[in-house]
Amino acid sequence: MSAKRPETFLLDRLKTPIGTALLVADVDGVLRAFDWEDHSSRVKELLRLQYGAVILKDARAPEATRAALSAYFKGDLASLKTIEWRVAGTPFQRKVWTSLPKIPPGTTMTYGALAAKLGMPKAVRAVGHANGSNPLSVVVPCHRLIGANGSLVNYGSGLERKRWLLAHEGVDVKRQVR
The missing domain is CATH 3.30.160 (Double Stranded RNA Binding Domain)
Incomplete structure (x- = not known):
């Protein structure tokens, strides 16, 4: 072998x-x-x-x-x-990652809403874990996912970058819970 x-x-x-x-x-x-x-x-x-x-x-x-x-x-x-991109990952991760670019710039979605959209409303934590394992930050816009209460949570590159990216895309980050 x-x-x-x-x-x-x-x-x-x-x-x-x-x-x-x-x-x-x-x-x-x-x-x-x-x-x-x-x-x-x-x-x-x-x-x-x-x-x-x-x-x-x-x-x-x-x-x-x-x-x-x-x-x-x-x-x-x-x-x-x-941008042409390709990922490996598990089938579930790829399902999450391919759904992220469908969230339009200037908008956000909660982890729970994405789980529900994927037909797995109880998979909120799994969506969060897959989102955190995204190898294509920005290009596959994991920064557009937010907490259920509107907070800017869980961005591997730091919340200041997430805040900048969202503001750059037109999200009113002052309205987001800190």
Whole structure:
């Protein structure tokens, strides 16, 4: 029996108004992870959990991906829809992750509402766990999920980034419970 060879991904960095982002793409240029440089250990762990052993090789991400992300941070919120991405994860995680981009920019949804929308109203904690395991922060907009009482809870990159992203998208974050 031979051991599975490590998967090689390309690692790039992109300056944004809220820090340096890490862009991880596969050799075909498909985005596999997006996180923040100050959370590099988390992105490596999420990649390991999804793909097993991985090798990250410094290389420039596809220009279309970089341009779409830059446009998003300059205010073109629809540009995220143009980014080609792929995730591994469990079937349930993928179900949650593919539902997140359907939450329009400028709006939020509670974990419970998303669980109900997925036909599993009692799976609130499972939705929260899947959301927290999202390897494509911002691109798969996990920041749009909020607590049942409207609070900005559980954002792996910090609540200040979540607050900034939501305000950038037009959410009145002052109305959100702190």
